Amino acid sequence: MEKAATWSGAPSIRGSTEAVRMCLLTVALIGIHCWGLEMTYGTPYLLQLGLTKSKTSLVWIAGPLSGLIMQPVVGAYADKSTSKYGRRRPFMVYGAIVTGAGLLLLGWTAEVVGLFISEGETRKNATILVAVLSVYALDFSINAVQACSRSLIVDTLPVSQQQSGSAWASRLVAAGHLLSYFIGTLDLVKLFPAVLGGDTQFKKMTVIATLALMITVGTTCWAVTERVRLPSDEDNTSVKEVLSSLWRRTINLPPRIGAICWVQFWNWVGWFPFLFYSSTFVGEIYYCYEHPAPEPGQKDEHDALGNIGRLGSLALVFFSFVTFCSSVILPYAIKSSEAPETRFTPRPPTFIPRSLQSLLKKVHKMQPDLTTAWSLSNLLFAIITIFAPWVRSLSSATRLVAACGIPWAVSCLAPFALLGIEINKMSSGPPASISGSTAPGYSAVRGSIDEDYDIELEDAQQHRRVLSDGVLRPSHSDVDGAHSSTGELAGVYLGVLNVYTTLPQFVGTFVSWVVFSLLEPGANDHDAETDPDHHRWLNVKKHAPNAIAVCMFIGALCSLVSAEAARRLKRLD
Template structure:
């Protein structure tokens, strides 16, 4: 009997062990399935954000090439900043309206994707208009002189360029708001805002790297000789080639996003009754949202505004600074080739900054958790202050005693100053990673309990960006002309605002660590 009980006991133990092993296998399989689903979800989230990379590719070309290109059409340097007014105006007008309607869109393809589709198509048309503006201008009556000897203004081409520039900025804002709101929609559940921010910053870095590489490439006119015409010489042909690649990449990235985003159709019953008031309701809700924001959010908006006052001079004049102050070139005349070389070198500098931005973006969430977001934000502004001050000093040293009439100076820049300039470009990618992520994470945490759609919330935040851009666009050119120092005054003002913002960030910002599960919000350029 004892032997039988022993055998039964051993059999029971064996069965129990087998059962436990089976349970472990089931749990392991379940964990594997959950892990695969999570990995697939993250990969799909990453690819669904691809349109941001395509748009950023176009932005990189715009930021690195268009200020110099506009001067080749005869627009004086002091008026270049005025051509950028369309950006803040488009941000202020378009983002609230598009955000309002994208929050309430009941299209079959979802809330955000219809706006992304239409905006991308307009962007493609706009970059083609800009790229071929010189040829269109000649057809409309500009000078028939060959572009290699023409030095006067080409007003028809300039007008076509400005029209394309305005459409481009309006279309960019049409896409950016819904695209970022869609990332907030998709990442709010399983992944959270930090993952969404990292994905978005990574795509921005990828788009910037590719865009600045295309802008720095001076071989487009050699690879595609048909890009050159009597109205469009080497620099213009290179811009054409880069912008044609932008069309291709935007179409591809848009198609991937449209396919993988997986938005669900919004039920009409969920749309608020006030949506019938349209644009008036959009701005009414926008200012109502401003009125009802928590007090700490106004502090975030104030610091954000001053931050962009510091950044916009660099964004507007970065490659022009390299072409003028470092390379001593001019947009037109015998020194135009040197200026163009400096612009391409500036694009390489922006490429380096984008690589730094991409690498830094992975560290931002951890730094915010360890130091708090406001400390990270403050440190980044101290860095901008130091870099902008250094750019002013380098520019003054480079131009001090420079005699433009000496042909010996047409051979290029001082190698040491060029290396320092590229280093400064690379370093500025560190605070730029903070600029593109931390303010939105802070705003997300501050407003996490507030009502309203993500699209409209982006419109509220965008005010803190577009107003500083408008101020700099209206004042930078006249200040540069008044002081007669090219881009140096604008950079000096940017550095001063960066220092002020660094102090304010420590004093007035709320303590947050970027851990909220609220949706990610981001503003325009």
């Protein structure tokens, strides 16, 4: 049994309305839109540098590797942080700085390498190496920002607001991706001079992504005040102890948390090829079936990378727009996980016609809970992407990508909301004696995010021992030492969830490597004298299977498994 932590200070969020406070709490997640930059331009950029598709697929192991290591370690260390600025915000700031540096280095890789190495094969290889290392630095640091941003939501909001907080996070992530992809469709080289962000589309995108990340993370850190964890003798924890503790928790999860993690595992095996290769998929469909052939005996010399980036960005703009709309609408169509059970159906307003009132009552009874919605969204994703190998036009590929925005909105909402609820509920215990009537240093979120939060706080105070010096000391703990009022182990359990998010990406990376090795263009598949250079790394064979489409088809089958796992999770309710 772990020793209970002591706390000082009051959690609060600036803002005069609930919507403003929720937005300020989650706005840092917009910064994750730099991941959208990776999805849109990352694969074509590395292919243009000279990597093959099979080797490029291995580069993207950086994502799951960083999530497997960085999120749990940062989450665990943040849980025990005693910084006067709070447990999450310092890690968010440091992670944002490293991410920005990684983005800029990725955009100017050739120029930086050129300062040290002259022209030749060595410079080309060094450029590829530095670009790959930049991808790794970017993925590792952005995982730190994401881990602490998600944990901050769990720490700050009460149980009754966890689903709402996750819904707002989903909306702003979608808004960030929408903005990023929309900017990617513009010809930034023509719009802005070289002095503003470099002389290529990719460079300008890295500058925009860096600025957006700094601004959004800075806004959340300014708006949110965390309670401070007071130092104790158990705060000095080594990386080995952190990883050992993470392993114990991973293999001994509470039943519902374990079930949530397994749904997430199969869900991400399905989503991995779509998220990393969908923009390239759209570009390949265009070049394979619709791009005009060059004149006989002439090469088709043009900016294929820029074209694919813009076509992919346009498809992902539609994807993000659908995701954003779905993330705004769907939470209202999903039954709240904390809605009290009642024998009565809420009455519609009397001014509505009786026939419509009857329909609204039926719709209310059919309203799915979050677990059911998650299962249905996984099934919908499988139905959409299973047809990828038969797509033969740019418009069809764009529609397929856009339609996936509906299930993606639910996939961004459900696991974090369900896990946040479990983290905050799992430590509820019997009442303890109280040494005071008030709890200085532990007050409702400024502005009262939830109208019932003061009542919830009153009940929570029945489970705590309050010291007279303004320090909050939780007086009960479960076997893990978790405390619902402080989200003490939010970082750890969100880290465990991320393990189940990243492990399937290793599976997806391996599957992609195998498929690309079998189906990607080979060295002898094109005529170097007449074929354009992009034939070297694009699949333009009309009568051969598209490797990315095959990967998406395999992902669809795994999404069916995820849908069934979510259905079984429902049985644990």
